[in-house]
Amino acid sequence: MSPRRSAAEALATRGRILDRAAGIASEEGLDGITIGRLAEELGMSKSGVHKHFGTKESLQLSTLDKAFVDFWHRVVEPALAEPAGLRRLRAVCANSVSYLERPLLPGGCLMTAALSEYDGRPGVVRDAVAEVWSRWRGQLRADLGVAVENGELPDGFDVDQALFEIVAAGLALNAAMQLDRDDAAAGRARRAIERALG
Template identity: 55%
Template sequence: MSPRRSVAEALGTRFAILDRSVGIASVEGLERLTIGRLATELGMSKSGVLGHFGAKEALQLAVLERAGEVFRAEVWEPVVRIEPGMPRLRALCEAWISYLERGVFPGGCFFVAAAHEFDGRAGAVRDAVEARFDTWRARLLKETRRAVAAGDLPGGTDADQLVFELTGLVMSLNHALQLHGDRQAVEWARRGVRARLGIIS
């Protein structure tokens, strides 16, 4: 076996472990990830799984990173070439709602679930979850402030307040879909976003 093929196979195995881990953690939580379970489900030895991560916390952090890559591909990358400010803010909100509507993760928003699981704890996993939310909030704030500067939102708009409310709408949608299976909430979320952004439709 060539070194190049060996590296490619190792990366393929790592991705397979991470993708299965994301699926489990999305529904059952990061704490339910165990080396033994993953080994059984993937037809591997425990040492084979452990060799890719070294410890459970390292696996959890890698799963968060992988979930972040999926979120970026679904929500950020489709809008990155859209004009900054209001056009991009609108597109970001729509992509965010669509990500939940389409059930990209089987358990709803991966990071909302992780936040509920770890927000009362200390440690590297909790810090990584918080950092994801901080990064996303910063993106929304940046586009909101650009929209204000361009005159697409009223000059007195409190960007922090608006982002808080937009986040609340989407988090409420996640709750409605996951707990109640309420598909009507998707349209309510869209209406709420349009109303807060002053969009007449």
């Protein structure tokens, strides 16, 4: 077997492990993923899974990172074609509502699940969850700030309050979709975001 093929197969295996880990974590939390469970479900040896991640913590961090990258590709990157400011912000918010309305994972947004699971716990995984949320809020805050600078939002507009309400709408939407299967929740989230910007 050539080194190139071997590396490609290792990458594919790692991707398969992370796909399954993200599915489990979205429903049961990051603590629900273990090397032994993934090995059993994927028909691999424990050592085969272990060689890709080493520790459960490394597996959790890699799973969170995968979920965030998938979220960023689906929510933020398509909106970057819009000019910075209100147009980009509206595109990002519309994409985030669509992402929560039709989630990639069976348990909804893994970042939201991880926030609830780790917000009160110390440690490396909690710090990674905080970093993911900081990057998401930073993207929203940047476009809110540009919208104020450009005069698209009025002088004195409360960026912090709008940011809080936009994030809250996403959290509420995820909960409504996962707990209640509420098909009207996406419309409520869209209206809440527009009110935050109004």
